[in-house]
Amino acid sequence: MSAVVQTRRRGNAGLLRFLIRRSPLGLALVTLFFLSAVFGPHFAPHSMTDTNLAMALQGPSAEHWLGTDPLGRDVFSRLLGASRVAGQAFLIVVLIGGIAGTALGLFAGGRGGLIDLVVSRVVEILQGFPTILVAIVIVALLNPSLTNAMVAVGLAAIPDFARVSRSVAIQLRDREFIQAARGLGAGEMRILWSEVLPNMAGPLVVIASFDGAQAVLWEASLSFLGLGVQPPDPSFGSMLREAQNYLAIQPSLAIIVGLAVSGFILGMNLLGDALGDYFEQAR
Amino acid sequence: MSAPLVTVKNLKKTFPVRESVFRRATRELRAVDDVSFAVSRGETLGLVGESGCGKSTLARCVARLTEPSDGSILFDGQEIARLSTRELRPMRRNIQLVFQDPMSSLNPRKRVGTILREALSIQGLVSGRARQDARIAELLEQVGLSPTFAGRLPRELSGGQRQRIGIARALALEPRLIVADEPVSALDVSVQAQILNLLKDLQEQLGLTMLFISHDLGVVRHVSDRVGVMYLGKLVELAPADAFYEAPLHPYSRALLASVPLPDPAARGRAVRPIEGDMPSPIYPPAGCRFHTRCPIAQEICSRTEPPLTDHGNGRLAACHFASPFASARETERAAPQPSQAKMGD
Ligand SMILES: Nc1ncnc2c1ncn2[C@@H]1O[C@H](COP(=O)(O)OP(=O)(O)OP(=O)(O)O)[C@@H](O)[C@H]1O
């Protein structure tokens, strides 16, 4: 069945070509971000945490490309570390929200009836929780850390995934290919998993890109408030907090972090839109 | 002749309907109302009727995609009307459906090969990749496609090709009964004949029994040994195809036939809209004979007493107080063109 393999490869190349054409900036920004999240810390030219007060608050130089922070640490290296943290935040939120939300929505929409009613109410309640309060409670009960803060954000992402997967499941529930699977003797769980779920890939990827971008923003906010990543570890939020006292002396500190975060969010949104278009036309 | 493969007796399927948002379901929509018929082995029974008369609901009951509200369905002597989902599983391979809409009957995310492979593996009928591959190629060839189609996605196929895949999937389990619910009505007229011929050929080759549903009398004629006519959930006539097309007994059948100029292929794709007046709601079916509100030869008795489906000899059954192979003067009069009253079909 070499034909099967061949056409599949063409399918993924088609997506890539579409994204390059539709949103080169988004693709470039997001690729840059994830490359630095995965490989950045390996290639960081300096330590991210070792302080050197003699070198504090320097401007860009050949040695320190983006200068140094108030404790003399290399800003470029810390930025690479922060992108790793943001990547982790992205992953945790998309995994928690994506798996739990998709499962709930798929089940609710696919089975309907009482199950749908109960799940929908639970999702609505979840949606009512203010993320920041949930984060504070979780961090208060456990302790401030990236994972704990992101669990709160992940919980908040569940309703988004649940809503999308539920509506797709409802649209598909009475389609003839579902009936055909039933007629072949497929069980209801198999139908949800193997007939309905693959048809959600598009909308779910789009939601994941937006909620993942939100997660990076939340990570920055919660770490800024001291609820997430703790010093001396770098993160966009903790770097911003350290930068704010030196705004007048070295404004580039805050501006660099701000640009990095905004660039990523912009890229992710552009890419999300392009992905949405792609799946719309591929229907 | 041996016992029929399928015997449907007093089959009913009702759906609860809410009359307003504020009330609970109070009335019943009788989609299929007390229908009985049998299909012999190797036979094709064609079922016709206007949109909404309950054809698909009947098909779904027979294929047990839905549970009948009442009545019995014997498949090869076994009662299947009330089997549970689990009990149905082994039965499923005997009865397979071919669907109307080739756009929605194939999962858009799956390649043809995967769709067929799943049909083979769901019930563990053919295991082992090599044997499945061989069977997939065989199935594709059976429906007139080359094995390279296994690598295609549904959206890369034409409507006719998709319907062929739908048929191949139905054949994968080597069923004995095929229930085809409007298998060609979504296709171009030129493609319709190809698919009909394919179904006919397969039926002969594989000795299949077929319940063939269509709103198109021309299409039904092409494949059926016998023809059943449904109106508002009821079977109103059942007869051998030749006799039926020659001289139907029921005034509704006559009206249906009169409205379809069979030799004209352009008219065949059209939904049947035989007679003026809309079909009454199946929630509030007329008393007596359900057709009396639109019947050109209705008498007083028709609004009071419901005529049973009775035997008129030579295997011809009709449910009409005035069943006759001859059209009355009043019917022929009505059939003449009346421009002012002409109703546009959909
Ligand atoms: N799941 C359902 N719930 C409620 N009513 C239904 C349901 N399915 C069908 N009906 C109703 O039952 C009646 C018969 O529908 P059915 O689909 O069997 O008709 P049909 O003859 O196949 O029509 P068509 O030619 O349009 O396919 C219709 O009035 C329809 O509205």
Ligand SMILES: [Mg+2]
């Ligand atoms: Mg139908």
